Amino acid sequence: MPIRFIKVKAKNIFTKTKLPGCKWVINQYVGCQFSCRYCYAKFLCKWKNYDKWGSWVEIKINAVEKVKDKYVDGFVFMSSVSDPYQPIEKKLCLTRKILENMNKKVKIGIQSKSSLLLRDVDVFKKFKTIEVGLTINGFDGKLKHEIEPYSPPHKKRLNALKVLKEEKIKNYAFISPVIPGLVDVEKIIMETKGFVDKYWIEILNLKASGYEFVEWLKSNFPESYNILVNKEKMNKFIKNILKFSNKNKIVIEDLILHKL
């Protein structure tokens, strides 16, 4: 898909957030080339009057200057409405430059779907408090093509988690979006528990995934949709995940269930 890159200047680079466990977010990019069909950030298209989600990316060209030596107290999350290691990052190295110039006492969490983040392991190691996560969900084949067409393959994400562990960087797996019947949480836990420090589990944010995605889910996977919208079925589904997690003695930082 042709991508429009839009250069913008930001007033600030650290933005206050209500995301669980965080005080600040950094979005050096707004918009995302990975173009996941269910992405909750697609509301930005309307808000900013841009085309289809995945067809544009804003680049904050003054982000490095804004971050330089600035200290913020509280946990910083990178990023909430973009992926810091989407393809354009390979060319621009904006995420890397931001990290290089950031005060290393800042407590930071970085999350991506891309193994490109391994390029910056040397910079990660300079931070006193850092955790680096990979979003994983195991989508494969036709299903991946339909809902997460441009993201890196599952195996590469698993390998990135393994390398982070070997490099002694605190890592986590963000299992998301969990869609009953389409994402095998138990399988992912078994595949990763030997090299992942902790887990976050997020059930699909159905409301924010948008009309088109909800209609697609309803007609292609009605049983998955029925579980997501039925309180009793969802509670049972979550109970089973937690039971399995306890049995396998893994650390779950949080299980996120969005309001319908």
Ligand code: SF4
């Ligand atoms: S990688 Fe994340 S930010 Fe990018 S489109 Fe997918 S869900 Fe949205």
